[in-house]
Amino acid sequence: MATNDDLLDIAVEAATGAGTRLREVFRTGARVATKTDFHDPVTEHDLAAEEQIRAVIGKRAPGSVIVGEEGGTQPGSGEVTWYVDPIDGTANFAAGVAFFCVSIGAAVGGELVAGAIYDPVRDQLFTAGDGGARCDGVPLTSAGPRTDREALLLTSYPSAYDLAQQGEEALHRFGRLVTSFSAVRRPGSAALKLAHVAAGWAHACFGLGASPWDVAAGALLVRRAGGRYLGDPFTVGPYLATVGGFDLAGSALAELVPA
Template identity: 60%
Template sequence: MDLNTSRELTAIASEAARAVGDRLRGAFRSRPQVRTKRDFHDPVTEHDKAAEDHIRDVLARRCPDSVVVGEEGGTHGEGAVSWYVDPIDGTANFAAGLPFFCTSIAAAVDGEVVAGVVYDPVRDDEFAAWLGGATCNGTPIRSAGARTDREAMLLSSYPTPRDLDRDGDAALDRLARMTRAFAAVRRPGSAALKLAHVAAGWSDVAYGTHVNAWDVAAGSLLVRQAGGVYLPLSGSVFAPGGYLACVGGFDLGASVMAEVAAAASTS
């Protein structure tokens, strides 16, 4: 795909993500009613579906011959471009009033992510990536930072309740190793926004399990186009599974995360 087309798709993703910004800012800290999907750890609000519906309307108008794969509404449409949409990545944070959530939209063509936007409506930060680069609010970003675990900030929600149910004490042992190895470990929620922060060099490593393409497609392109490393542990960004990302220059081979991610993926 040529760079101009990639940038055009990024502009469409930006328009769609910003179209729901006012709604999400207005509803933030209103303590909306929460329902659950898989279990009580997996919340959803009326704003998730409403935001996704609005995003679908924008994409249908601006790129009518396309497929939309949304977290809330499933897969609809036909065409060469596939959009992966998470209207609120970090719904638990949004519902509780914790300002770490975002809208994530990515475009893929022929099995390759070619455009992506992660929009933080609280801070009005827009992270955008295309095949020629990555920016935050229009300024080029570079994924650079720590080189070793002992200098680095790790963002990770591991172990999740599903990891604990599956791996038990082994998952807690891995968390202990991570906590001891890194300068700091944080569990902020929102895979997409964690990846955006690694892309910007605001954090050094991000690790997660049990994600879907709408969670990480845009963030994966952000990290790579900013010069960082993104590894889909399932083999593909489009297959459910885990991910590991780090800033450029980080010694991943010597990191405790190389062993932790490998062990968690095979257990």
């Protein structure tokens, strides 16, 4: 069976290979379709990138289970499950906004063991494995302010779905975050937001409806960097990440995602 280091190497190869192609076609025009509704776009490049990733995994780790955003679950006979988002931040990619990434996480026996997040535009590679968390080979330490008033929050809350479910209450909660944190930004791409928390470039991020392919690699990255990740990365649901030492109990975030 492949070692965790082998799995990380596969994730890196697949993520950077697909990401290189995405960088070449970025802002050249993309045919955009929708999936569940008009808030949920997909392009031909999402599909092509996932096929490319699946081909790398199939060649280097045959028998793996692959859970991909576009292609669904591919059964396998092996012990490794891969969580693949070929373009996390498709709406940004399609519009020409330079905040999207390729995210690939690997789990063995229900435990995340390797992850790669590749930002093609900046040519930045975030990795997480037995050797810790790194960006372009440099170790990451998830550290920063302890309190909301000093911290930068990244979130996509409230989404259209959140507004439909919570109504005006969602707006009140968002207002509480805006007034509590030093700054709140909504850049998109859960995986890349998690990478920025792992690096300490942002100090907290959260969402209420993330899928495993969105957060698997990022969850491991944050934890390996010494930050805190709350949520089940293997199911659709809420997630929250903070830099190490952040006072979550005293944060406005605790009202949305209990510590």
